[in-house]
Amino acid sequence: MINEAMILDRLYNDRLRLYRYRLFKTDYGESKSEKELIYDDVPCGLSLSTKSEPGRTDIAYEKSEEYVIFAAPTIDIRDKDFIEVRTETGDIITGRAGKSFKYPSHIEASMKIEEVV
Numbered sequence: 001m002i003n004e005a006m007i008l009d010r011l012y013n014d015r016l017r018l019y020r021y022r023l024f025k026t027d028y029g030e031s032k033s034e035k036e037l038i039y040d041d042v043p044c045g046l047s048l049s050t051k052s053e054p055g056r057t058d059i060a061y062e063k064s065e066e067y068v069i070f071a072a073p074t075i076d077i078r079d080k081d082f083i084e085v086r087t088e089t090g091d092i093i094t095g096r097a098g099k100s101f102k103y104p105s106h107i108e109a110s111m112k113i114e115e116v117v
Helices: 004-009
Strands: 015-024 033-053 067-069 082-086 092-102 107-116
Touching: 033 082, 067 082, 067 092
Parallel strands: none
Antiparallel strands: 015 033, 015 082, 033 067, 067 107, 082 092, 092 107
């Protein structure tokens, strides 16, 4: 039997790599954090959510774009996770995850763009 998650999975043409910072103690008892790879090469879909016009600040023009990531419901995307998406066209988009919503068929997470390569 085909369910919604299987149908949506066929639409995911982009690939996600997700990092999460974890705290650990050094041999000297010092607390540090490091970026840990959680998921690699996960099928996903990336959609533009909001696009802003460049705004004038004191120093330069700034603009911000937000995207929405769609992935299988088994993927755990948390607020502040560092995400790298390789699009179907080969662009690499990096940013930070925001609030995510899980549904039986998929997960949706907002993503604030930091860099497009």
